[in-house]
Amino acid sequence: AQSVTQLGSHVSVSEGALVLLRCNYSSSVPPYLFWYVQYPNQGLQLLLKYTTGATLVKGINGFEAEFKKSETSFHLTKPSAHMSDAAEYFCAVSGYNQGGKLIFGQGTELSVKP
């Protein structure tokens, strides 16, 4: 069984400040981990993913995330927030031989203050 927990349904930062969105997972198989962004009334766009190899992964728009197996975490960070980063962010987990089935976290709404 797999599950994802995102701590904080809403995060607010100032423009230029560090963005940290937390994600912890549970998986009985080696996990594949994803972060997606969703803008209002749109589908999901992949920010980054971890499958195997390097545990620090870089994605689009300056985001990155680090897979920490010991902490079962995959937190998303960005050094400097931009107004355009305001959106809903979802962490998701899948696994080898899961057929692509994704289990999503509850989502975190990121607000960016000028």
Next chain:
Amino acid sequence: GAVVSQHPSWVICKSGTSVKIECRSLDFQATTMFWYRQFPKQSLMLMATSNEGSKATYEQGVEKDKFLINHASLTLSTLTVTSAHPEDSSFYICSAPRLASSYNEQFFGPGTRLTVL
């Protein structure tokens, strides 16, 4: 990147009618597609896995007769909401993993907003 389309992007219907939503993979083949439902300010809930050439696999609590899924070809899956009621109003999103992908990366459609009056 791979592209998945959905049609229509939004639909309004009367209670009791049926609505069909299409999900197409435009530049790759997908033997499997997934249908999600998203209520306002909430996460995506997997409804069912659509399998080309066989029956869909529904998640627990999802009514098979209410949400009919047909995976007609390697590029098309349809979700039909039968006898729709206001509580079926939601944002429906499909996704498809590319066949050749070894790590199940999925590509999402833009979603369909269903409003049942």
